[in-house]
Amino acid sequence: DIVMTQSPDSLAVSLGERATINCKSSQSLLTSSNNKNFLAWYQQKPGQPPKLLIYWASTRDSGVPDRFSGSGSGTDFTLTISSLQAEDVAVYYCQQYYATPPTFGQGTKLEIK
């Protein structure tokens, strides 16, 4: 199985500041056939189900604010929140869908400093 490792495990950022979460996969998630990375990011707020934020490593899902962006390729990926809002407090997960079974990172808890 592909192992997904996120860093850091937790993060505290001031309102309006940038938050950066990293995700590393144990093998490349890039396919040469379509030059896409099979990597998604999710946000899970307390008491709610996960919500898809980004897929193909950098494509925002419909309705996701543009302060959320994804980048990276191959084995190293980043989720960036450009200006942290209070409603962004949540746990964030990366997930690979390059291979079956799909696998998640362990999660990064984002809090307000």
Place this chain on the structure above:
Amino acid sequence: EVQLVESGGGVVQPGGSLRLSCAASGFTFEDFAMHWVRRAPGRGLEWVSLISGDGGSAYYADSMKGRFTISRDNSKNSLYLQMNSLRSEDTAFYYCAKGGRSGYYSNYLDYWGQGSLVTVSS
């Protein structure tokens, strides 16, 4: 509007069984693989199982193989998870989720249900 509504959770003793259901609406159910994902208290998301759109193929996480069975009834737009030989470590919220790409197994998950709580305790 896509909706996924789970049911069937509850409290069960170790070694017991439980069947979760997920009612889907708002999309062509048979076109998409469906997944179960869980989150145990204090832990992260863990993928459980997936089933292809036609129900002909199923995959499981290693710790669930032989104990859990995923199935679907496309005539009822419903997904199921039969859980047997339950252990305390199976205590979690169980979410059904829709695959984002028609016809593909491993997938990003674009819609999720609210979750159904399974508690395994004596």
